[in-house]
Amino acid sequence: xxxxxxxxxxxxxxxxxxxxxxxxxxxxxxxxxxxxxxxxxxxxxxxxxxxxxxxxxxxxxxxxxxxxxxxxxxxxxxxxxxxxxxxxxxxxxxxxxxxxxxxxxxxxxxxxxxxxxxxxxxxxxxxxxxxxxxxxxxxxxxxxxxxxxxxxxxx
Amino acid sequence: xxxxxxxxxxxxxxxxxxxxxxxxxxxxxxxxxxxxxxxxxxxxxxxxxxxxxxxxxxxxxxxxxxxxxxxxxxxxxxxxxxxxxxxxxxxxxxxxxxxxxxxxxxxxxxxxxxxxxxxxxxxxxxxxxxxxxxxxxxxxxxxxxxxxxxxxxxxxxxxxxxxxxxxxxxxxxxxxxxxxxxxxxxxxxxxxxxxxxxxxxxxxxxxxxxxxxxxxxxxxxxxxxxxxxxxxxxxxxxxxxxxxxxxxxxxxxxxxxxxxxxxxxxxxxxxxxxxxxxxxxxxxxxxxxxxxxxxxxxxxxxxxxxxxxxxxxxxxxxxxxxxxxxxxxxxxxxxxxxxxxxxxxxxxxxxxxxxxxxxxxxxxxxxxxxxxxxxxxxxxxxxxxxxxxxxxxxxxxxxxxxxxxxxxxxxxxxxxxxxxxxxxxxxxxxxxxxxxxxxxxxxxxxxxxxxxxxxxxxxxxxxxxxxxxxxxxxxxxxxxxxxxxxxxxxxxxxxxxxxxxxxxxxxxxxxxxxxxxxxxxxxxxxxxxxxxxxxxxxxxxxxxxxxxxxxxxxxxxxxxxxxxxxxxxxxxxxxxxxxxxxxxxxxxxxxxxxxxxxxxxxxxxxxxxxxxxxxxxxxxxxxxxxxxxxxxxxxxxxxxxxxxxxxxxxxxxxxxxxxxxxxxxxxxxxxxxxxxxxxxxxxxxxxxxxxxxxxxxxxxxxxxxxxxxxxxxxxxxxxxxxxxxxxxxxxxxxxxxxxxxxxxxxxxxxxxxxxxxxxxxxxxxxxxxxxxxxxxxxxxxxxxxxxxxxxxxxxxx
Numbered sequence: 001x002x003x004x005x006x007x008x009x010x011x012x013x014x015x016x017x018x019x020x021x022x023x024x025x026x027x028x029x030x031x032x033x034x035x036x037x038x039x040x041x042x043x044x045x046x047x048x049x050x051x052x053x054x055x056x057x058x059x060x061x062x063x064x065x066x067x068x069x070x071x072x073x074x075x076x077x078x079x080x081x082x083x084x085x086x087x088x089x090x091x092x093x094x095x096x097x098x099x100x101x102x103x104x105x106x107x108x109x110x111x112x113x114x115x116x117x118x119x120x121x122x123x124x125x126x127x128x129x130x131x132x133x134x135x136x137x138x139x140x141x142x143x144x145x146x147x148x149x150x151x152x153x154x155x
Numbered sequence: 156x157x158x159x160x161x162x163x164x165x166x167x168x169x170x171x172x173x174x175x176x177x178x179x180x181x182x183x184x185x186x187x188x189x190x191x192x193x194x195x196x197x198x199x200x201x202x203x204x205x206x207x208x209x210x211x212x213x214x215x216x217x218x219x220x221x222x223x224x225x226x227x228x229x230x231x232x233x234x235x236x237x238x239x240x241x242x243x244x245x246x247x248x249x250x251x252x253x254x255x256x257x258x259x260x261x262x263x264x265x266x267x268x269x270x271x272x273x274x275x276x277x278x279x280x281x282x283x284x285x286x287x288x289x290x291x292x293x294x295x296x297x298x299x300x301x302x303x304x305x306x307x308x309x310x311x312x313x314x315x316x317x318x319x320x321x322x323x324x325x326x327x328x329x330x331x332x333x334x335x336x337x338x339x340x341x342x343x344x345x346x347x348x349x350x351x352x353x354x355x356x357x358x359x360x361x362x363x364x365x366x367x368x369x370x371x372x373x374x375x376x377x378x379x380x381x382x383x384x385x386x387x388x389x390x391x392x393x394x395x396x397x398x399x400x401x402x403x404x405x406x407x408x409x410x411x412x413x414x415x416x417x418x419x420x421x422x423x424x425x426x427x428x429x430x431x432x433x434x435x436x437x438x439x440x441x442x443x444x445x446x447x448x449x450x451x452x453x454x455x456x457x458x459x460x461x462x463x464x465x466x467x468x469x470x471x472x473x474x475x476x477x478x479x480x481x482x483x484x485x486x487x488x489x490x491x492x493x494x495x496x497x498x499x500x501x502x503x504x505x506x507x508x509x510x511x512x513x514x515x516x517x518x519x520x521x522x523x524x525x526x527x528x529x530x531x532x533x534x535x536x537x538x539x540x541x542x543x544x545x546x547x548x549x550x551x552x553x554x555x556x557x558x559x560x561x562x563x564x565x566x567x568x569x570x571x572x573x574x575x576x577x578x579x580x581x582x583x584x585x586x587x588x589x590x591x592x593x594x595x596x597x598x599x600x601x602x603x604x605x606x607x608x609x610x611x612x613x614x615x616x617x618x619x620x621x622x623x624x625x626x627x628x629x630x631x632x633x634x635x636x637x638x639x640x641x642x643x644x645x646x647x648x649x650x651x652x653x654x655x656x657x658x659x660x661x662x663x664x665x666x667x668x669x670x671x672x673x674x675x676x677x678x679x680x681x682x683x684x685x686x687x688x689x690x691x692x693x694x695x696x697x698x699x700x701x702x703x704x705x706x707x708x709x710x711x712x713x714x715x716x717x718x719x720x721x722x723x724x725x726x727x728x729x730x731x732x733x734x735x736x737x738x739x740x741x742x743x744x745x746x747x748x749x750x751x752x753x754x755x756x757x758x759x760x761x762x763x764x765x766x767x768x769x770x771x772x773x774x775x776x777x778x779x780x781x782x783x784x785x786x787x788x789x790x791x792x793x794x795x796x797x798x799x800x801x802x803x804x805x806x807x808x809x810x811x812x813x814x815x816x817x818x819x820x821x822x823x824x825x826x827x828x829x830x831x832x833x834x835x836x837x838x839x840x841x842x843x844x845x846x847x848x849x850x851x852x853x854x855x856x857x858x859x860x861x862x863x864x865x866x867x868x869x870x871x872x873x874x875x876x877x878x879x880x881x882x883x884x885x886x887x888x889x890x891x892x893x894x895x896x897x898x899x900x901x902x903x904x905x906x907x908x909x910x911x912x913x914x915x916x917x918x919x920x921x922x923x924x925x926x927x928x929x930x931x932x933x934x935x936x937x938x939x940x941x942x943x944x945x946x947x948x949x950x951x952x
Binding site for chain 1: 196197199200201202203204205206207208209210212213215356357358359360361407408409410411412442443658659660661802803805806809810811812813814835836837841843844845847849850852
């Protein structure tokens with residue numbers, strides 16, 4: 001079957017079995033390898049992408065469900081080759097170490113920032129609770145999201 | 156973060172402690188890498204943050220096939236036949252067995268016991284052991300082929316308990332004074348048996364390797380790995396290749412923590428064998444289930460411990476017996492045991508010590524490297540003893556440590572005199588002050604006193620202290636003889652050449668930082684060559700918290716030589732002159748640090764060039780109905796010598812501390828018939844952002860003069876100290892000591908209610924008999940074991 005949706009602002013047309021994972025479509029068919037696979041069963045959040053603004057695990061989404069939606073991945077964040085506020089905040093605070101959870105963390109962080117909730121420690125922890133990180137102890141990731149929220153408010 | 160500038164010491168009546176002035180520098184003191192006001196940002200950070208960084212599974216090789224491993228489903232058996240079902244057309248795929256291995260059927264490491272593939276007629280020694288390999292042009296064909304392979308076997312009796320095992324990988328004895336005689340003189344003796352289970356590294360990127368055959372008959376592997384030259388050595392032996400034919404390239408690596416120290420050699424061999432057979436690139440990308448089922452874990456251990464205190468309140472005797480479960484093959488077990496034994500006394504002065512350790516073979520998947528490398532197991536036991544002694548002496552756990560912790564000039568059980576960089580007291584005071592330990596401890600004590608029967612939660616605070624030897628154990632660094640190189644290219648570029656890998660800890664940032672400062676150039680002017688064995692020298696494995704101290708030190712020396720050579724030749728500053736001064740290459744080889752050489756036979760001498768020191772204070776709540784623990788707050792103070800990059804260093808402290816909290820509370824591998832039961836992320840749980848406490852890291856700097864930049868190492872240190880702090884806090888909350896890690900809700904409830912204790916961690920249950928009750932209804936295993944006097948150690952090896 002053919003599925004049509006938007007990825008990072010570009011309309012795409014994918015010929016695939018409807019049960020093919022969105023994760024594989026992104027990584028293999030569209031060569032967007034920024035989205036990572038950590039567990040393949042929706043536990044780690046490394047494959048988090050935004051579908052119509054909501055954070056989802058791309059390993060659990062069949063491509064048929066992406067039909068007609070707007071998908072955003074980590075590749076969409078940098079603007080004209082420059083890191084956006086959230087990426088820059090991760091870089092400055094040490095929010096990325098090995099980097100494998102980072103794309104998913106960034107997408108969860110983007111959704112949190114877009115939602116406009118107060119960037120408290122508790123709210124940020126709640127927002128990234130579906131994204132596992134084994135390197136940082138989460139402390140600097142939380143700092144990064146709070147810093148980006150601060151800068152967006154100031155801007 | 157500020158380090159407390161003054162300390163308040165509360166000394167109980169009758170107790171005194173020696174006054175020394177260890178070398179601790181203020182954190183704003185100048186140091187290599189810190190000459191400029193702003194810290195450099197992570198070198199490969201932008202690629203990781205934009206999704207451009209290429210991890211192994213992101214690499215594209217046109218025409219690549221997919222590889223899979225056929226694994227055993229029994230813990231011990233004779234492999235009689237590999238049956239390929241005629242119903243499948245085997246011309247569609249390639250199959251590799253032990254007969255196809257061109258070199259030795261050995262995964263080359265410390266020992267030669269582990270086969271690349273179990274040969275027909277050979278012995279399967281653990282569940283999920285590789286027996287055959289298949290590659291296919293697509294995943295569907297691969298899955299279909301796998302379904303048509305059967306292993307015909309004859310089951311053999313299996314051993315799961317290291318105490319009952321009779322095959323030994325290694326044993327060591329450390330002895331000073333006369334522990335047995337001193338124990339008889341002791342006014343107070345505390346004994347305990349502590350057991351810790353497996354821990355999974357759970358790097359978020361699974362193991363992954365792609366092998367590409369070359370026209371010259373060689374193979375290049377691209378993979379997720381820590382130690383390019385370990386893989387290289389394994390390929391040369393099993394594939395019968397010379398230095399140039401085997402090439403290993405590190406892809407971006409999504410976490411290691413020791414889990415990608417030795418196992419990547421196995422996958423690299425498998426992928427290479429398939430690639431050589433089908434003459435195409437072969438991708439072996441494990442999924443999470445296969446990764447947890449088959450790859451190494453932290454060694455389970457049993458530590459029997461007896462401590463004696465004199466009537467004047469001195470720690471006078473320690474008798475310690477360590478038994479580690481190596482799993483089915485040797486891997487790195489002797490070195491893990493060695494580090495465990497050398498750290499088992501904890502960071503405390505004691506004149507009479509006897510530590511014996513042995514590592515045994517069981518029919519479980521091989522255990523291997525994991526951050527801390529034997530020390531978290533034995534230091535958990537050491538800290539449990541100190542906290543229990545404090546309770547028995549009615550002393551504050553903080554004051555007892557103030558009194559007993561090593562000071563400059565003290566001697567360890569191997570006879571090593573701690574001449575410098577001894578900061579146990581500094582990290583202890585820093586953590587105590589930042590957590591207001593005395594006040595908080597008094598509060599939780601009164602809360603416990605005033606608690607009613609209907610209370611639902613209990614709050615506790617716990618403290619632990621640890622040391623961690625920097626770099627390889629004993630003569631390890633001398634034997635490695637690592638080389639790091641610095642190159643000035645003809646076109647005027649400065650390039651670092653080392654095999655030290657980046658896996659998140661910051662190698663690619665701190666190396667250019669150290670070199671740039673030494674040369675007097677900007678951070679961005681220094682490049683770092685890819686970790687490719689055809690380009691970089693063998694600077695040793697990226698393990699043992701050695702990269703910053705050892706390889707970083709070599710690079711500074713290389714940079715000093717390069718700078719001097721250019722400045723002497725040109726009469727100008729290096730920064731002005733270097734662009735036209737190449738080509739030039741400086742190879743710098745490891746020179747032993749000052750001190751007494753370590754004798755591997757007697758276990759006497761300087762076990763490590765220096766030690767890092769760590770203290771951790773944990774505050775938590777225990778749910779008295781469910782036994783669940785919620786860690787609320789955590790202060791971790793770590794001394795790693797001079798700090799090169801404070802942000803990266805804090806990241807190591809915070810991440811290591813959370814891994815230790817997971818180890819203490821929820822991370823447990825359960826086994827039946829030698830197989831990991833919870834081999835998925837849904838069943839092997841690690842802390843999420845909601846489980847994690849706020850971790851406040853405090854950097855303490857006691858520089859090590861043997862390294863040109865004063866650095867010691869940080870990676871493993873925080874892993875040693877979190878778990879005993881958690882268990883001390885559980886005791887403070889509930890009044891009960893949990894001797895087994897992890898301190899799960901089941902174990903805590905059993906201890907609180909006096910009910911049956913769940914089986915000990917790390918031991919596989921037998922396969923259930925047909926018609927037997929479900930596993931969770933099986934009777935619990937033994938609780939406390941009697942202390943057994945250390946056995947005759949025999950000849951250490």
